[in-house]
Amino acid sequence: xxxxxxxxxxxxxxxxxxxxxxxxxxxxxxxxxxxxxxxxxxxxxxxxxxxxxxxxxxxxxxxxxxxxxxxxxxxxxxxxxxxxxxxxxxxxxxxxxxxxxxxxxxxxxxxxxxxxxxxxxxxxxxxxxxxxxxxxxxxxxxxxxxxxxxxxxxxxxxxxxxxxxxxxxxxxxxxxxxxxxxxxxxxxxxxxxxxxxxxxxxxxxxxxxxxxxxxxxxxxxxxxxxxxxxxxxxxxxxxxxxxxxxxxxxxxxxxxxxxxxxxxxxxxxxxxxxxxxxxxxxxxxxxxxxxxxxxxxxxxxxxxxxxxxxxxxxxxxxxxxxxxxxxxxxxxxxxxxxxxxxxxxxxxxxxxxxxxxxxxxxxxxxxxxxxxxxxxxxxxxxxxxxxxxxxxxxxxxxxxxxxxxxxxxxxxxxxxxxxxxxx
Ligand code: ASP
Ligand code: MG
Numbered sequence: 001x002x003x004x005x006x007x008x009x010x011x012x013x014x015x016x017x018x019x020x021x022x023x024x025x026x027x028x029x030x031x032x033x034x035x036x037x038x039x040x041x042x043x044x045x046x047x048x049x050x051x052x053x054x055x056x057x058x059x060x061x062x063x064x065x066x067x068x069x070x071x072x073x074x075x076x077x078x079x080x081x082x083x084x085x086x087x088x089x090x091x092x093x094x095x096x097x098x099x100x101x102x103x104x105x106x107x108x109x110x111x112x113x114x115x116x117x118x119x120x121x122x123x124x125x126x127x128x129x130x131x132x133x134x135x136x137x138x139x140x141x142x143x144x145x146x147x148x149x150x151x152x153x154x155x156x157x158x159x160x161x162x163x164x165x166x167x168x169x170x171x172x173x174x175x176x177x178x179x180x181x182x183x184x185x186x187x188x189x190x191x192x193x194x195x196x197x198x199x200x201x202x203x204x205x206x207x208x209x210x211x212x213x214x215x216x217x218x219x220x221x222x223x224x225x226x227x228x229x230x231x232x233x234x235x236x237x238x239x240x241x242x243x244x245x246x247x248x249x250x251x252x253x254x255x256x257x258x259x260x261x262x263x264x265x266x267x268x269x270x271x272x273x274x275x276x277x278x279x280x281x282x283x284x285x286x287x288x289x290x291x292x293x294x295x296x297x298x299x300x301x302x303x304x305x306x307x308x309x310x311x312x313x314x315x316x317x318x319x320x321x322x323x324x325x326x327x328x329x330x331x332x333x334x335x336x337x338x339x340x341x342x343x344x345x346x347x348x349x350x351x352x353x354x355x356x357x358x359x360x361x362x363x364x365x366x367x368x369x370x371x372x373x374x375x376x377x378x379x380x381x382x383x384x385x386x387x388x389x390x391x392x393x394x395x396x397x398x399x400x401x402x403x404x405x406x407x408x409x410x411x412x413x414x415x416x417x418x419x420x421x422x423x
Contacts, residue, residue: 018050018051018052019051019052019183019184019185020051020052020053020054020142020181020182020183020184021046021051021052021053021054021183021184021185021186021187022053022054022055022056022174022175022177022178022181022183022185022186022187023042023043023046023053023054023055023056023187023189024055024056024057024058024152024170024171024173024174024186024187024188024189025039025055025056025057025058025098025189025248026058026061026170026188026189026190026191026248027058027059027060027061027062027063027064028061028190028191028248029189029190029191029248029249030057030058030059030060030061030094030098031060031061031062032060033097033101036094036097036098036101037101038248039055039098039101039189039248040098040101040102040104040105040107041105042189042248043055043098043102043107043147044102044105044107047107047145047147052142052143052145053142053147053148054138054142054147054148054149054150054177054181054183055098055147055148055149055150056150056151056152056170056173056174056177057091057094057095057098057149057150057151057152057170058090058091058094058152058153058170059089059090059091059093059094059153060090060093060094063090063093064087064090064153064167067086067087067089067090068083068087070086071083071086071087080125080126081125081159081161083125083126083164084125084126084154084161084162084163084164085161085162087164088114088151088153088154088162088164090153091151091152091153091154091170092113092151094151095111095112095113095149095150095151096111098111098149099111099147099149102147102149107147108144108145108146108147109146109147109148109149110141110146110147110148110149111149111150111151112138112148112149112150112151113151113154114151114154114155114156114162114163114173115154115155115156115162117133117134117135117137117138117150118133118134118155118156119132119133119154119155119156119173119176119177120132120133120134120155120156120157120158121155121156121157121163121165122157122158122163123157123158123159123163124163125157125161125163125164126163126164126166127164127165127166128155128157128163128164128165128166129165129231130155130165130172130173130176130235133176133177133180135177135180135181138181139181142181150173150177151173152169152170152171152173152174153165153169153170153173154173155173165231166229166231167229168226168228168229168232169229169231171188171228171229171231171232172229172231172232172235174186174188174232175232175233175235175236175239175241175243176235178236178239178241178243179235179236179239179241183241184242185242185243185244186236186241186242186243186244187243187244187246187254188228188243188244188245188246189246189247189248190227190245190246190247190248191247191248191249192227192245192247193208193246193247193250193252193254194208194209194245194246194247194253194254194255195208195209195212195217195220195225195227195245195254195255195257195271196208196209196271197209197270197271197272197414197419198271198272198273198410198414198419199225199274199410202406202407202410202411203272203410203411203414205414205415205419205420205421206414206419206421207419207420207421208254208255209255209270209271210253210255210256211255211256211257211258211262211263212255212256212257212258212263212270212271213257213258213259213260213263213270213364214233214236214237214257214258214259215237215260215364215395216270216271216362216363216364216395217233217236217257218230218233218234218237219273219360219362219393219395219396220271220273220362221233223273223274223275223358223360223362223396223398224273224274224275224276224277224358224360225271225273227245228243228245228257233257236257240259242256242257242258243256243257243258244256244257245257260364267363267365267417267418267419268363268365268366268369268372268417269361269362269363269365269366269372269417269419270362270363270364270365271361271362271363271419272359272360272361272362272410272413272414272417272419273359273360273362274357274358274359274360274406274410275357275358275360276328276357276403276406277327277328277329278308278309278325278326278327278328278356278357278358278400279325279326279327279328279330279331279352279353279354279356280323280324280325280352280353280354280356280388280389280400281323281324281325281326281331281334281335281338281350281351281352281353282321282322282323282350282351282353283296283321283322283323283338283345283347283350284321284347284348284349284350284351285315285319285320285321285347285348285349286319286320286321286322286345286346286347287318287319287320287346288314288315288318288319288320289318292320292322292345293312293322295341295344295345296322296338296345297324299337299338299341300326300334300337300338303333303334303337305326305327305330305333305334305337306326306327306330307324307325307326308324308325308326308327308358308391309324309325309358309389309390309391309398309400310322310323310324310325310389310391311323311324311388311389311390319348323388323389324389325356325358325389325400328354331352331354334352335350335352338350355402355403355404356388356400356401356402356403357400357401357402357403357405357406357409358398358399358400359398359399359401359406359409359410359413360396360397360398360399361376361396361397361413361417362395362396363395364395366394366395366396366397367394367395372397373390373392373397375416375417376397376399376413376416377399379412379413379416380399380401380409380412380413382412383405383408383409383412385401385402385405385408385409386401386402387399387400387401388400388401388402
């Protein structure tokens with residue numbers, strides 16, 4: 001991603017109170033006109049403190065789901081360019097209404113759609129990536145004290161048509177804008193008050209983290225924590241954008257996502273995530289010879305089906321069972337792709353199973369501490385939970401278990417790693 005040159009003449013001596021902030025508001029914060037007015041008050045507060053503010057908005061809660069449903073209802077195999085025209089419209093409404101609400105409070109504000117800035121993306125309609133943002137005009141207006149209200153989730157493709165960035169994409173709009181405008185911080189206002197050590201709806205003793213590193217947040221997001229869109233964290237990490245996740249309903253500090261060296265007290269494990277979005281496939285009794293893995297995973301890749309965890313059990317008769325996970329949404333397709341190759345691959349049966357959950361323990365401290373994985377295995381063993389597949393990275397251990405053990409496993413691991421809040 002590259003940025004058009006900014007004409008940023010601001011003096012930043014570190015003590016000066018003036019900052020440039022990006023504030024992103026999610027759908028629940030904008031669910032009706034009363035809430036949008038509350039958001040406007042919040043924005044005004046920053047303006048009155050002398051800050052420059054660009055706001056990025058999502059659609060009103062529920063709107064994008066409804067728009068997506070309309071496109072499906074109309075045409076099952078819809079044209080992705082028209083899908084983008086329809087589903088991007090929710091953000092047009094909230095951007096305009098918030099600009100009106102701000103003006104009504106006497107704040108100089110102007111709305112911006114993706115094509116007006118423009119926020120240029122690649123051509124992948126429905127899940128486009130931001131490639132460049134033209135910030136010169138926004139920069140000038142921010143310097144003048146005008147608030148920019150930017151429609152999130154949308155951009156302009158090389159074909160001159162509206163694109164959208166994938167569900168949850170307004171987080172990415174906000175971080176990209178923060179990078180391009182060289183903002184001091186990007187505040188993501190949402191319906192939770194920060195990032196927790198585990199999902200507080202399941203683990204009641206979960207604690208809010210004051211800070212978390214980019215890498216940990218990236219793992220948390222991609223392993224199922226739904227607080228931020230994964231791409232937005234990737235972008236924040238690449239451009240070193242300081243991101244704060246906080247509630248738009250209660251006035252308490254949230255969680256800062258930042259560089260490792262900003263985080264003084266580092267736990268070995270920072271959080272535990274879970275994902276119900278995966279499904280398992282076991283290919284039984286494939287001939288155990290060179291090239292078999294390539295023959296199985298090649299066709300899946302050709303059909304753009306991502307494989308995540310993999311395990312192979314070799315048996316004595318020269319055959320092996322290969323077990324792996326794919327996104328639950330891809331399960332049917334994966335099975336039919338492999339069934340079509342049954343003869344060539346020579347396996348005896350295919351066993352799909354979507355009754356699974358992936359649990360991941362995450363922490364940068366794992367790099368320098370041994371025994372983290374062992375503690376996970378021991379804890380699950382003590383609860384009588386069978387591990388079906390394991391995968392690891394430098395800062396993460398993931399296991400696949402039967403879905404009915406989700407709560408039990410999360411709570412036990414949370415306690416085992418010393419993450420429980422004190423009573
Ligand atoms: N409104 C879009 C969605 O629901 C984008 C977003 O909220 O981030 O996915
Ligand atoms: Mg969101």
